[in-house]
Amino acid sequence: xxxxxxxxxxxxxxxxxxxxxxxxxxxxxxxxxxxxxxxxxxxxxxxxxxxxxxxxxxxxxxxxxxxxxxxxxxxxxxxxxxxxxxxxxxxxxxxxxxxxxxxxxxxxxxxxxxxxxxxxxxxxxxxxxxxxxxxxxxxxxxxxxxxxxxxxxxxxxxxxxxxxxxxxxxxxxxxxxxxxxxxxxxxxxxxxxxxxxxxxxxxxxxxxxxxxxxxxxxxxxxxxxxxxxxxxxxxxxxxxxxxxxxxxxxxxxxxxxxxxxxxxxxxxxxxxxxxxxxxxxxxxxxxxxxxxxxxxxxxxxxxxxxxxxxxxxxxxxxxxxxxxxxxxxxxxxxx
Amino acid sequence: xxxxxxxxxxxxxxxxxxxxxxxxxxxxxxxxxxxxxxxxxxxxxxxxxxxxxxxxxxxxxxxxxxxxxxxxxxxxxxxxxxxxxxxxxxxxxxxxxxxxxxxxxxxxxxxxxxxxxxxxxxxxxxxxxxxxxxxxxxxxxxxxxxxxxxxxxxxxxxxxxxxxxxxxxxxxxxxxxxxxxxxxxxxxxxxxxxxxxxxxxxxxxxxxxxxxxxxxxxxxxxxxxxxxxxxxxxxxxxxxxxxxxxxxxxxxxxxxxxxxxxxxxxxxxxxxxxxxxxxxxxxxxxxxxxxxxxxxxxxxxxxxxxxxxxxxxxxxxxxxxxxxxxxxxxxxxxxxxxxxxxxxxxxxxxxxxxxxxxxxxxxxxxxxxxxxxxxxxxxxxxxxxxxxxxxxxxxxxxxxxxxxxxxxxxxxxxxxxxxxxxxxxxxxxxxxxxxxxxxxxxxxxxxxxxxxxxxxxxxxxxxxxxxxxxxxxxxxxxxxxxxxxxxxxxxxxxxxxxxxxxxxxxxxxxxxxxxxxxxxxxxxxxxxxxxxxxxxxxxxxxxxxxxxxxxxxxxxxxxxxxxxxxxx
Numbered sequence: 001x002x003x004x005x006x007x008x009x010x011x012x013x014x015x016x017x018x019x020x021x022x023x024x025x026x027x028x029x030x031x032x033x034x035x036x037x038x039x040x041x042x043x044x045x046x047x048x049x050x051x052x053x054x055x056x057x058x059x060x061x062x063x064x065x066x067x068x069x070x071x072x073x074x075x076x077x078x079x080x081x082x083x084x085x086x087x088x089x090x091x092x093x094x095x096x097x098x099x100x101x102x103x104x105x106x107x108x109x110x111x112x113x114x115x116x117x118x119x120x121x122x123x124x125x126x127x128x129x130x131x132x133x134x135x136x137x138x139x140x141x142x143x144x145x146x147x148x149x150x151x152x153x154x155x156x157x158x159x160x161x162x163x164x165x166x167x168x169x170x171x172x173x174x175x176x177x178x179x180x181x182x183x184x185x186x187x188x189x190x191x192x193x194x195x196x197x198x199x200x201x202x203x204x205x206x207x208x209x210x211x212x213x214x215x216x217x218x219x220x221x222x223x224x225x226x227x228x229x230x231x232x233x234x235x236x237x238x239x240x241x242x243x244x245x246x247x248x249x250x251x252x253x254x255x256x257x258x259x260x261x262x263x264x265x266x267x268x269x270x271x272x273x274x275x276x277x278x279x280x281x282x283x284x285x286x287x288x289x290x291x292x293x294x295x296x297x298x299x300x301x302x303x304x305x306x307x308x309x310x311x312x313x314x315x316x317x318x319x320x321x322x323x324x325x326x327x328x329x330x331x332x333x334x335x
Numbered sequence: 336x337x338x339x340x341x342x343x344x345x346x347x348x349x350x351x352x353x354x355x356x357x358x359x360x361x362x363x364x365x366x367x368x369x370x371x372x373x374x375x376x377x378x379x380x381x382x383x384x385x386x387x388x389x390x391x392x393x394x395x396x397x398x399x400x401x402x403x404x405x406x407x408x409x410x411x412x413x414x415x416x417x418x419x420x421x422x423x424x425x426x427x428x429x430x431x432x433x434x435x436x437x438x439x440x441x442x443x444x445x446x447x448x449x450x451x452x453x454x455x456x457x458x459x460x461x462x463x464x465x466x467x468x469x470x471x472x473x474x475x476x477x478x479x480x481x482x483x484x485x486x487x488x489x490x491x492x493x494x495x496x497x498x499x500x501x502x503x504x505x506x507x508x509x510x511x512x513x514x515x516x517x518x519x520x521x522x523x524x525x526x527x528x529x530x531x532x533x534x535x536x537x538x539x540x541x542x543x544x545x546x547x548x549x550x551x552x553x554x555x556x557x558x559x560x561x562x563x564x565x566x567x568x569x570x571x572x573x574x575x576x577x578x579x580x581x582x583x584x585x586x587x588x589x590x591x592x593x594x595x596x597x598x599x600x601x602x603x604x605x606x607x608x609x610x611x612x613x614x615x616x617x618x619x620x621x622x623x624x625x626x627x628x629x630x631x632x633x634x635x636x637x638x639x640x641x642x643x644x645x646x647x648x649x650x651x652x653x654x655x656x657x658x659x660x661x662x663x664x665x666x667x668x669x670x671x672x673x674x675x676x677x678x679x680x681x682x683x684x685x686x687x688x689x690x691x692x693x694x695x696x697x698x699x700x701x702x703x704x705x706x707x708x709x710x711x712x713x714x715x716x717x718x719x720x721x722x723x724x725x726x727x728x729x730x731x732x733x734x735x736x737x738x739x740x741x742x743x744x745x746x747x748x749x750x751x752x753x754x755x756x757x758x759x760x761x762x763x764x765x766x767x768x769x770x771x772x773x774x775x776x777x778x779x780x781x782x783x784x785x786x787x788x789x790x791x792x793x794x795x796x797x798x799x800x801x802x803x804x805x806x807x808x809x810x811x812x813x814x815x816x817x818x819x820x821x822x823x824x825x826x827x828x829x830x831x832x833x834x835x836x837x838x839x840x841x842x843x844x845x846x847x848x849x850x851x852x853x854x855x856x857x858x859x860x861x862x863x864x865x866x867x868x869x870x871x872x873x874x875x876x877x878x879x880x881x882x883x884x885x886x887x888x889x890x891x892x893x894x895x896x897x898x899x900x901x902x903x
Contacts, residue, residue, distance in 0.1 A: 033850060039865060040691065062850030063693070064861060071582045072850075076767065078588070080759050083767050083850055139672075168579070169864075201567055204866020211672030214463035224866065231670040232679065332569055 029056035030261035035073070037066040037089040037171055038130075038248070039204065041227055042281040049277050050268050057261045065202055066091040066171030077103070085262045088250040088269075090132050091171030092119055093317035095249045099125040100317075105252040107263055111270035115286045116301040117247045118308050128247035129269045131284035131301050134176050135239045137220025139210050146238035147217070150184055153192065160196030161216035163206050164331070167324045170203040172221055175246045177327050178316050179309040183242060189330050199331045211235050219244070226282035226296045237297055245308035247286070348810050349728040356719045357730075360737040363778045366761075367752025368602070368744065374755055375595040390596045399576035400600060402486065402565075403555055406572055407604075409490035410497060410554040415547045417494065418501025419539075421650075424643060426509035428634045431644050437506075442655050444499040445886055447839035447856070449559025450875040452492050453863060454658035456563060457665055459483035463672075465661075484568045493560050495654045497553060501546035508542035509535075527634070541616050548612045555608075556601050556745025558842040559856075563863070573597050574747040574842060581846070591754065598748040605743040659879065666873035684873035694874050696851060697858035698881070704769060704854065705837035708776040713829045715777070716784025717822070721814075723785075724792040725800070742782040746842035749778045753847060767849030775843050780833040787832055791825020792818075831890065838882055855881075 036043050040063055047059050062069070066089040076082045087098075098104050099121070108124035117128035136147050142161075147153055153162055165173035180188060198215065200206035206218040207225050211233045225237045250269055252262040268274045275285035279292050284301050292298040299307075316323070378386055390396055424430055425437055458466045459481050467479035474480075482488065516538070520530045558574040566575055577594040636643060664675055666684050673679040688694045723734055741749075753775040757765040765771040795818060803813040819826075841856030848857045855878045862871035 035850065040693070040867065040870075044691070060692075060851060063865075065865070068582050075754070075758070078758065081764060081766070169582070202864050202866055205864065205868075206866070208671045208866045208868045209463065211670065212460075212463035213468075213672065214460060228670045233670040233672050235672075 029058060030258055032057050032059045032085050032258050032261040032265060033083050034059065034061040034086045034088060034265070035069045035084040036061060036063055036087070037069060037091070038063060039224060042223060042278070042283065045281060046269065046274060046277045049273065050265060053268065053273075054261075054264055057264060059265070065169050066094065066174075067169050070094055082253055082255055084253055085256040085258045086250060086252055086265055088129060088248060089171050090246050090248040091174060092247065092249060092313045093175075093320050094171070095121075095126040095251055096313055096317040098251070103254050105254045105256065105259070105262075107252050107266060109263070109267050109270050111267055114289065115270060116288055116305060117286055118245055118305055119247045119249065119313060121249075126249035126251035127266070127270065128286050129250040129266075129274075130248040130278050131286055131304055132172055132246040132248050133222045133239070133284055133298070133304055134172060134219050134244040134246065135222065135225070135237050135297075136217050137207050137210055137225040138217035138236050138238065139213055139215075140234045140236045142213060142216045143236070146236055147240065148238070149241050150180075150188065152240075153197075153217070154195050156195075158195060158197075158216055160198070162192065162195070163198040163200040163209065163215045163218045164192075165200050165203040165206045165219070167327055169201060172203050172246050173219070174320065174324065175311070175316075176219055176244045178320075178323055179244055179246075179311050181323065181327075182311055183309040186326070186330070189327060193330045193333065197331060199328065207235070221283075222298065223281050223283040226293070226298075229296070230282070239297075239299070239307075241307070242309050243304060243307040245284075245304045349722070349726045352718060352722050352726065353728050353730060353734065356715075356722050356734055357737065359715055360719070360734070360740070360781070363774055364741050364744070364781065365737060367749065367756045367778065368740070370755040370760075371595045371598050371602075371748060371752045374592055375599045378592070386592075387596050390593050391600075395571065396576060396593070396597060399571045399573050399597070402561075402570060403572040403574075403601075404604070405486060406490055406493065406557075406561065407551050407555040409486075410493045411547050411551040413490065413494040414498040414501050414550045415543060418498040418546060419505050419543060421498075421647070422502050422505035422509060424647070426506050428636050428640075428643075430636060430640060430647070436644075436647055436651075439651050439655070440502055441499060442651075443496050444503075445835065445882055446496055446655065446659070447559070447841075447875075447878070447882070448493060448496040448557070449563055449841055449856070450662060450839075450859065450879065451496055451658040452560040452563040453859075453871065453875065454661040454665075455483050455488075455492055457661055457868075458657070459488070484564050484570075486565075486570060489561050489564050489570070492564065493554050493557060497550045500549040500553070501543065504542040504546035504549075505539055508539045512538055544612055544615050548608060551608055552605055552743070552745070555604060556747055556842065558747065558845060559860075562860070573601055574745070577747055577751070578845065591751065594751050595755075598745075598751050601745045601748055602743060605745060609743055662872050662879065663876045665869060666876040668869050668872075671868040684869050685877065687870060688874050688877050691870075693853065694858055694862075694870075697853040697855050697874075698877070700769060700772075700852055701838055701840075701855040702881070704772055704776065705834050705840075708773060708780060708837050709830045709834035712777050712780050712784045712833050713788075713826055716781065716788045716829055717819075717826060719781075720785050720789040720792055721818070724789050725797070738785050739782070741778055741780075744778070746779055746840075747846065749775050750843045750846035753778070767852070769852045771849075772844050772847050772852060772854065775847055776833075776837050776840070779840075779843055780837060783832040784829045787825050787829035788822065791822035791828075795821045831886075835882065835885060838885060839878065 043061055043063055047061055051057070051059055069087070069089060073082060073084055076084070095104070104125045106124045109127060112124070112127055115128055117131065119128055121127070136153070138146055143157070164177070167174040167177045200209060200218065203221050204224050206215070207220045207228060209215050210218045210220070211228060220237065222237070225235060229235050229237065250266055252259070252266065256262050270286070272287065272290060275287045275290040279285045279290050282293055282296055282298070284292050284298060284304055286301060288301060292300060375387065376382060376384070421440060425433055425440070430436065458464050461467065461479040461482045461484065464479065464483070467481060470476065470480050517530050517534050520534050525533070556574055558578065561570065561572045562575045562578070565571065571579065577597050580590045580593050665671070667680045667682065669679050669681050719734065719738060722728065723731065723738060753771055754766070757763060757771050757774060759766070765774065799817055800813050803817045808816065839856055840854060841860060844854040844857050845860060848854065853861065855874070859871050859875050859878065862874060
């Protein structure tokens with residue numbers, strides 16, 4: 001017993017010193033912390049490839065919903081120590097807000113000239129690093145004819161069976177809702193609600209719910225849906241006439257202690273190699289010289305840009321909360 | 336000379352231990368709680384009751400409070416009924432395979448309720464639930480017969496995994512009870528019903544109330560089950576509401592303030608429940624244990640023996656085996672939504688748990704955080720309860736008060752208090768480190784440690800220590816050679832009472848985790864929320880294995896160590 005106690009005592013002294021030193025690894029090289037809303041199967045490939053090319057940088061990432069990341073950063077700013085060096089999410093309004101608060105570091109990567117995107121920040125506070133698209137993800141057992149237009153979703157077939165991720169939790173869902181509102185009007189949201197549309201949880205959960213048959217169809221993020229299709233899920237993925245194209249900007253935090261590593265990462269992410277990882281994970285790259293997975297039903301960035309719904313991101317940054325509140329009220333009021 | 340002695344006496348070991356103990360509890364428990372009250376009631380340095388009332392008037396906060404109370408009430412009621420019934424069945428009847436059943440009824444205690452909630456969602460969610468689909472196909476129904484994503488579903492699932500609190504307390508009391516009391520009633524001609532009503536029930540009432548109270552406090556502030564089964568359908572309780580508020584608003588100060596107001600309500604509810612318990616228990620106090628107890632008379636079930644046994648087995652199959660098997664099966668699916676055919680199964684998800692950085696670090700974080708917390712809290716608990724139970728020193732009442740305080744603090748409240756206290760306001764910034772989870776765990780589990788250690792210390796007669804001291808041993812020698820060996824079972828018990836719950840903790844860590852400090856609970860929750868259902872299930876399956884190993888293997892090892900030491 002004494003020996004066990006001694007061992008435990010030693011562990012008790014040793015562990016906290018290891019744990020609480022947190023982050024400051026003794027690799028000698030540079031550190032980098034990425035906060036991203038990209039899911040594990042996308043970000044891990046990119047980080048692996050980056051580490052291969054730049055072994056001197058020790059990369060860590062935190063993958064969570066955009067809302068959670070912003071909450072984390074806000075709390076960190078209040079606490080006075082921001083752990084995040086590079087931020088890469090799909091919520092453009094957040095980047096505009098952070099830029100206006102002076103929390104972002106401007107950086108014009110040499111790769112910027114190749115970028116095709118629906119947004120552009122001329123001062124280089126953020127740059128699109130992926131063109132996220134959202135389409136209709138549907139259960140192939142339950143839906144035989146994939147929807148082609150937004151009005152197809154008002155069909156009785158989808159009564160109580162169509163879901164949209166919670167815009168308070170998911171950045172892509174937030175921007176999609178705003179696009180639908182600005183291009184199709186609140187009327188359309190009301191019609192969806194009247195047809196029993198539901199609000200799901202995160203953007204991944206709605207796809208899983210559809211795969212399980214809990215809903216017939218949902219607004220699904222391209223790579224989340226296609227990844228599951230590739231694994232054999234009974235899902236289909238279809239674009240509507242007017243497409244939801246959501247650029248995912250990447251930005252460097254102004255207070256970063258790892259500026260050099262952060263710039264290396266942004267360069268890599270926008271480079272041909274980095275974008276090939278993006279394309280391989282079933283989403284749209286921002287470069288025309290990288291081939292998207294056309295075989296899975298994806299389109300070229302140029303075409304996506306042409307078919308994209310418009311959105312005034314600057315205005316959205318201001319009335320984001322109001323949009324979320326109104327949307328939630330309409331959808332939950334309809335049930 | 337005499338003056339010097341006096342000074343020395345004033346600052347003897349007792350005083351040092353007292354001050355040190357109070358300091359620990361003040362820093363870890365009291366300061367966070369005070370910070371919560373201050374944040375809730377003061378705005379910009381002014382007392383602000385209007386703000387509090389405003390928050391409470393909002394429909395969603397008011398509904399969350401109502402749901403919390405309904406869930407707590409329902410879970411307590413059903414847990415008590417089920418717990419008392421099975422405890423009585425196993426302790427007082429001649430049901431077959433008692434030992435095995437007794438062991439099996441402890442298993443729901445080990446299962447993390449939110450993992451089981453995930454399994455039940457897969458089985459019983461409307462439309463896609465496997466059981467619902469099966470029933471619909473079997474009876475040609477148009478809609479799903481059972482909807483688990485309702486208040487009733489939340490109450491049912493929480494009851495399934497919380498009733499062991501009552502079961503444990505009551506079966507212990509029934510076994511220790513003096514059977515001569517029942518015997519004499521029977522000799523005097525009382526019927527079984529009268530005996531149960533007038534003798535047995537009043538005698539075990541304190542244990543029933545104690546168990547019910549634990550269930551009530553736990554379910555009042557439980558995060559996992561309502562977040563998995565309720566949030567999607569707009570059913571919030573206070574912890575899920577606090578979580579949503581903080582994350583929806585980008586972590587603004589206002590959201591944290593609303594959180595503290597809701598947290599204050601939780602503390603008030605918990606305190607009221609504790610008060611109620613004291614009132615109930617004061618009405619009738621009986622000595623349950625009277626000397627060497629004889630084997631109580633068991634009721635012959637006769638024809639009911641096997642049917643009741645089958646009920647027990649079916650209950651266990653439904654609540655323990657089925658969810659566990661479901662988790663492992665889902666974890667083996669290639670992607671969620673496929674049927675459980677061999678061609679759709681894979682081990683890739685389980686392998687990924689050990690390959691993915693996030694899951695690997697989550698397992699490591701949980702294992703070392705819970706080991707460390709259990710160890711440190713156990714030692715601190717020994718010291719604090721030693722001062723409370725054994726030492727005669729002025730100012731002890733402060734310690735007694737502080738010692739019971741964590742008992743009425745729900746995990747969500749502790750987490751908020753820790754954010755307010757340890758984010759640099761007092762010069763120490765633990766935010767985003769494992770340190771903040773560590774201090775929160777200590778605050779959360781201190782009550783367990785003090786309780787277990789006090790109980791052990793109370794059984795050690797003062798005369799043993801006095802004998803040691805009068806033979807010339809120092810205070811320290813007495814402690815290490817007499818007291819610690821005697822209370823070692825209590826210490827080991829405290830260690831496990833903390834280690835196992837901390838290993839699967841979610842309610843507190845979900846508000847405190849940082850990018851590199853996810854716990855197993857948080858990782859499973861995040862994967863599930865992100866729609867990585869199969870990965871979440873795979874990690875949950877591995878977590879179940881770790882918990883199982885922790886429970887059986889380490890416990891067995893320590894028990895053996897204890898035995899060899901004693902025989903030597």
